[in-house]
Amino acid sequence: MSVMRGFLWLLIFLLLGQTTVELLALPMPSGVIGMLLMALWFVYRGGMNADIVHVSQPLIAMLALLVMPGVVEIFFVAGRYASQGVSIIAALVVGTLLSVLSSLLLMRRFMPRLAIDEQPDE
Template sequence: MSVLRGFLWLLAFLLLGQTFVRLFHIPMPSGVIGMLLLTLWFGYRGDMNPDVVRISQPLIAMLALLIMPGVVEIFFVADQFADQWAAILTALIAGTLLSVLSSLLLMRRYLPANDEPAPSIGSVDHE
């Protein structure tokens, strides 16, 4: 039953994202808007829903399969964007840097602090 509740959470925020895209004419995929809203909701609550965590783990393992159709489509429409390589390259670099930065900030915010100091390079543990 937990898996069903987690799936319904994800579906509800996907539909909420679709509603936002239609109402406000946002030029982004509804799934992205839905996941942003879900992230904001959990950030507001201060914790994650265990049902969403349980259903998300298998989906994360299949992430490559979920983005494969979009990657394949690029090969069929690449010639339409040949004259926009500078904008595409800039967007790729900026998007990657912002993604890494946001992941770092979220990890620092939500992962528990490790009180043990990290071993230095070249240190030997004599037991």
């Protein structure tokens, strides 16, 4: 039953993201907006929902498969954007660095701290 509740929560946030994009005419994917809303909800609650955590673990393991269609599309449209190569590379580098930084900050915020009581023997 936890899996069904987890998928229901993911669907609710996807629909909230879609509704937000449509109402505000935002030029962003509804999935991204839904994820931001879910992150804000986690911050408001002070922790993550166990059902969402349970259902998201297998999805994270398949993340490369979920990203693959967008990567393949690049090969078909690369010629259209050849003159903007420097801008695209700069956006990729800055975006990657910001993504890693935000992941680090969120992980430090929400991961439990481990107490170090004993020093390991060397």
